[in-house]
Amino acid sequence: MTRALVVHCHPLDDSLVAAARNRVLAGLDSGGAEVRHTDLYAIGFEPDFTAEDHANHLVAGADPSLANHVADLQWCDMLVLVYPTWWSGQPAMLKGWIDRVWVKGVAWDLPEGANRLRPLLSNVRRIVVVTTHGSSKLVNALEGESGKRTVTRSLRTMCHPFTRTNWLAMYGVDTAPAERRTAFLDRVERRLARLA
Amino acid sequence: MLAAVVLAHPSPDAYCRVLARRAVTGLRAAGHDVELLDLSASGFVTAMSSTERAAYHGDQPIVDPQVAHHADIVRRADALVFVYPTWWSGLPAVLKGWLDRVMVPGVAFVFDDAGKVRPGLGQVRHIIGISTYGSPRSYVRVVNDNGRRILTRAVRLSCGVRARPRWLGLYSIDTSSVGDRDDFAARVEREMAALR
Numbered sequence: 437m438t439r440a441l442v443v444h445c446h447p448l449d450d451s452l453v454a455a456a457r458n459r460v461l462a463g464l465d466s467g468g469a470e471v472r473h474t475d476l477y478a479i480g481f482e483p484d485f486t487a488e489d490h491a492n493h494l495v496a497g498a499d500p501s502l503a504n505h506v507a508d509l510q511w512c513d514m515l516v517l518v519y520p521t522w523w524s525g526q527p528a529m530l531k532g533w534i535d536r537v538w539v540k541g542v543a544w545d546l547p548e549g550a551n552r553l554r555p556l557l558s559n560v561r562r563i564v565v566v567t568t569h570g571s572s573k574l575v576n577a578l579e580g581e582s583g584k585r586t587v588t589r590s591l592r593t594m595c596h597p598f599t600r601t602n603w604l605a606m607y608g609v610d611t612a613p614a615e616r617r618t619a620f621l622d623r624v625e626r627r628l629a630r631l632a
Numbered sequence: 633m634l635a636a637v638v639l640a641h642p643s644p645d646a647y648c649r650v651l652a653r654r655a656v657t658g659l660r661a662a663g664h665d666v667e668l669l670d671l672s673a674s675g676f677v678t679a680m681s682s683t684e685r686a687a688y689h690g691d692q693p694i695v696d697p698q699v700a701h702h703a704d705i706v707r708r709a710d711a712l713v714f715v716y717p718t719w720w721s722g723l724p725a726v727l728k729g730w731l732d733r734v735m736v737p738g739v740a741f742v743f744d745d746a747g748k749v750r751p752g753l754g755q756v757r758h759i760i761g762i763s764t765y766g767s768p769r770s771y772v773r774v775v776n777d778n779g780r781r782i783l784t785r786a787v788r789l790s791c792g793v794r795a796r797p798r799w800l801g802l803y804s805i806d807t808s809s810v811g812d813r814d815d816f817a818a819r820v821e822r823e824m825a826a827l828r
Contacts, residue, residue: 580786
């Protein structure tokens with residue numbers, strides 16, 4: 437059975453992203469996956485990598501208060517990130533979750549003398565991103581799709597060598613008619629049911 | 633010329649703090665006015681709140697006085713200088729949050745009648761990044777320098793056509809010597825002193 441960790445990041449419950457998250461959960465459920473769900477805003481996640489985090493960044497293990505996040509990340513074989521793309525990347529809240537949870541001893545190790553990180557999250561075999569972009573695909577291409585690269589290159593590198601990535605994005609949300617939103621939400625649920 | 637120097641590092645004794653100081657020294661030596669925005673020391677809130685998100689597309693997207701203060705500086709700045717450590721090939725969460733919260737409609741860009749984004753920072757002539765990297769330059773190239781992309785592509789699209797990006801990076805910082813770091817700090821000061 438697929439074990440899916442859904443990480444949702446949007447401050448408003450009535451947003452398109454929150455609706456997409458609901459459809460992600462529905463899709464995974466109908467596909468028979470076992471699901472854990474983290475709603476970063478709802479739980480008041482503290483995104484700041486603190487001076488103390490920094491002082492300990494070469495010591496293995498995350499801050500003890502983040503133990504649940506670490507356990508979920510090490511438990512899942514499919515990671516689903518649901519967020520709005522702002523300034524061509526992940527919102528600060530989600531970047532903070534990455535900075536603070538994907539630390540040494542959890543996502544990577546740096547053996548004595550090495551200058552390349554060694555991946556530790558070999559349990560993760562698939563990363564799915566569900567995201568919305570305010571501007572068009574062309575503008576996002578000009579901006580360099582940093583958020584996409586952060587996931588498909590940086591995060592994926594710390595997972596299993598054969599980890600697959602799926603990118604489910606809606607572009608041009610700011611100017612989109614209602615039927616495109618509906619079509620996007622339907623597509624999200626269908627895809628997640630199939631991937632589950 | 634007014635230069636806004638945005639520093640994003642949580643630690644009081646961070647090397648990035650030295651770099652920011654040297655950048656300010658160089659800019660002042662060149663006769664420029666400088667506003668140093670030390671995000672961690674000033675307690676800048678990282679994540680966009682639900683109130684801010686709800687206000688984003690309205691007439692008053694800024695609700696926090698500190699954000700209003702920073703936005704006022706950004707509107708007057710001729711140079712934007714970012715000093716930060718690159719984490720996960722990107723911006724630290726607090727700096728991403730600064731973009732999310734300060735670079736809002738009416739500051740960095742405006743929505744036209746068709747809902748499309750139009751640049752709002754026509755007066756900015758320089759976008760300068762000063763960053764440290766744990767990884768060697770070759771690895772940064774492979775995974776992509778997403779922080780750099782966001783600043784020199786996404787943010788630059790909001791500036792005028794005259795805006796020039798400039799990048800100063802210290803790579804493999806964990807294996808660098810004191811001499812390497814001193815040389816780089818001196819280079820930062822020199823290049824800022826030469827900015828016109």
